[in-house]
Amino acid sequence: MTRFSFAIAETDGAARTGAIAMHRGEIRTPAFMPVGTAATVKAMKPEGVRATGADIILGNTYHLVLRPGAERVARLGGLHKFMNWGRPILTDSGGFQVMSLGELTKKTEEGVRFKSHLDGSSHMLSPERSIEIQRLLGADIVMAFDECTPFPATEAQADASMKRSMRWARRSRDAFDVGDNHAARAALFGIQQGSMFRDVRQRSTDALLDIGFDGHAIGGLAVGEGHEAMCGVLDYAVAMLPTDKPRYLMGVGKPDDIVEAVRRGIDMFDCVLPTRSGRTGQAFAADGPINLRNARFAEDQGPIDETCACPTCASYSRAYVHHLVRSGEILGAMLMTEHNLWFYQALMQGLRDAIAGQRFDVYAASFLERYRS
């Protein structure tokens, strides 16, 4: 049984394509992970998610621990069985969402105490509890519990936050390694922090390498710094990480963010954008995002995106989707979400093929020339 292995098949500049092998299946990289917050990729059946080309999805520890509860999911056979998704699942640590609750939380060295947004009940999330929850869920890729440094931060704030995250990373590693058969099947990723500060990110990387992880995430980006600043950090932060392990840029992003991050050597992404947009009428298309609520689509017989091979574009007009979105119909969210996930996965396939063919720059230039975000 393959616990975790990462093989790079081709590189083109800093960009790379390859695959992660795990016992529940292969993850082609660069990979986009649709977000399945509450044990469902919203408005999609799992077979529909798979048909878009997704090899792995992301589950949210925070949401799942509140409802239905990690122990309950475990009693029901784990998250894969519960939600009928047999391929790999990456779970976040819950830290990002807990800490975004603001006044409802109390942070200490031990962890974060927080109140449920559902019923006000009090919960504790720590490195040990986060890893336990991810084990109960049965995650294939487990994320270390950390603090996503708020933006903006001074260098001193970023350094203090990063150091706590690195202490929590060590505790996460120790908790993960406590012998049971989950660690034998799952992988653990550490998360580089450091906000906009190169030296802090270097020290974070050093700490992660000292602890040892199966893969590395870059945290603390896509938090409001903007596309240019994010690319500026990636220019140095990616290269700090080992080349032989997957690099995951958390919470990213827009299609142009993804192209630029892949150019700099990122292998994995997750973002709610395609699914959330699908429920608000925004569709991704080759020329950029369009809002199907717009009256100009009311009698538009063309597909959402003429370059798209998805089931929505094969059978439905912009006029019909416009009608569904305007009418608040569930089918509108279904068709739009499916289209958006196809768009993202088609982009990932395009990037993988371009890297494999040593024509990443041409592909990226062609995509970005047309796509207006």
Added chain:
Amino acid sequence: MTRFSFAIAETDGAARTGAIAMHRGEIRTPAFMPVGTAATVKAMKPEGVRATGADIILGNTYHLVLRPGAERVARLGGLHKFMNWGRPILTDSGGFQVMSLGELTKKTEEGVRFKSHLDGSSHMLSPERSIEIQRLLGADIVMAFDECTPFPATEAQADASMKRSMRWARRSRDAFDVGDNHAARAALFGIQQGSMFRDVRQRSTDALLDIGFDGHAIGGLAVGEGHEAMCGVLDYAVAMLPTDKPRYLMGVGKPDDIVEAVRRGIDMFDCVLPTRSGRTGQAFAADGPINLRNARFAEDQGPIDETCACPTCASYSRAYVHHLVRSGEILGAMLMTEHNLWFYQALMQGLRDAIAGQRFDVYAASFLERYRS
């Protein structure tokens, strides 16, 4: 090209099974028509609707004329193309829904003037306009414009209401027959009214037969009279209608209503119950309806209905559907609606098979013995 033909293959008592042939496909009878109110069977893709066994769906004239508008649907190629459903569609006349708007309507011999519940705009629905709308939508089975007599009604009220409906039925027939190629492809059904009064229903039937229709509906039931009273009317009202044309019981109903109506010779049904229930957590099962919101299902690993062959029951537990419904997830509505439509279509297939095998009474007794509504 077959415009419309109805062939009864077998009878068992008053119950019959057979098929309606139309150019867009065959409708096996007794048939249940899922309701596609606003050009969508809510929370379902058309291929999913078809997979449940539905041969025909119903569209609502009232909703479609307000949004997106009948003329717009016509410009976009008709309702079938618009919503990607290539099989037969029956449209109602809009009368029932318009008249349930109450104070927002003004009824005259000409028709009904009403205000849109969406934007307050004023509209007129008459026999001529209703038929025109149904033609613009491209309906395969067109319903005469009538008044669903409010319940309860005195015999005098029922008679006056029925007589107006019969005048409107004549005008509907005349409007339908105005030469164009729609009448050559579509069928027109008349609607028997008369509330709870046998003599009034007989006179209504006489008037319909005098005008001449492709099929006959029974209107004015499932309006609050209850199961027993409805069966009491069907005991005489069905037999008034010609045996060689389809009989359609409008807006019915619960599974036990359907069994009793088929027993009395009804061939077609429509009802929002399976789809609407699917969005509120109520599932149909062999023992009767259950509400998946109920806490007792939180860790129930069984399927919604152990006797069901639907995709939901094949892959998802009650515990998972409970979680989705409690969380307000779209996938909950999707899985529940699919299950409920499968349940209804499985019932129709069971009824058809039982009639074909001359064992209707045994099948009905077995179903009703177990099913507690």
